Amino acid sequence: MIHDLPTESSTLGADIRALRKARGLTLADLGLILDRSVGWLSQVERGLSEPSITDLRGLAKALDVSVSSLFRSEAPENEQGMIVRATGRRPIGSRSAGLVEELLSPDLTDDFEVLHSTFEPGAEITETVTRPTQEVGYIVSGKLDLWIAGKTFSLNAGDSFRVRGEPFRWMNPHSQPCIAIWVIAPPVY
Incomplete structure (x- = not known):
């Protein structure tokens, strides 16, 4: 279309x-x-x-x-709605301490959103999150501990995961930031 x-x-x-x-x-x-x-x-x-x-x-x-x-950064008119430059990402997300999320999608009008998430060393959410979504994440660099539906997983660069409405939480107890690409459908941020 x-x-x-x-x-x-x-x-x-x-x-x-x-x-x-x-x-x-x-x-x-x-x-x-x-x-x-x-x-x-x-x-x-x-x-x-x-x-x-x-x-x-x-x-x-x-x-x-x-x-x-x-708010969004000033993008050239011919790129609006199609291109998001590294310097033009919008901060978005949970605003949890130690977590920086930026929108990689041009906006929230698609059936999904794509986020660039940086989990700083020591960052964690202690309360379980449950959303009516399907989510897939890919660890670009670093390590992340993830709990999904009561199961514990230690993820490394190159690993990916999926959450389908199950309760989850995360923690980065490591000394390096963890960078992840996170796809969420439908958009929640």
Whole structure:
């Protein structure tokens, strides 16, 4: 399917729509949280209205993402929606201490999202995460300990894994950062 090149505001709106849907929220639900009309939210999602910085802060809080994840770097018009340069990745994700996640996908409008995850030495999540997703990860460098559905795995560079809605958590008890490419469907960030 061929799509028209997205504009910055329409991509922002599409990302907001994808995040809202991933959270199981209707326009009315989000409108109540933000004290904004369904009509205004619909216009934002369709790229017909541009939210203010205050609106973006409210949207980020309601959707449990960082404000910076809603911003994107300036990309040449002919690359928007298709190319993400290494210097143009958007920070996104759980914001857990010691974890830096950047969006490799141009936006959140696909059936999946691709993340570049850096797990710093000593980083871990202690609470189990369960998401209604299918996720595949590939360890580019370093090591990562992963628990999936009560099973423990020690992963090294070149190893990959899959999580299909099972509870999971991770830890990097090693002295080097772990770099992973993580694919999540549907997008959750």
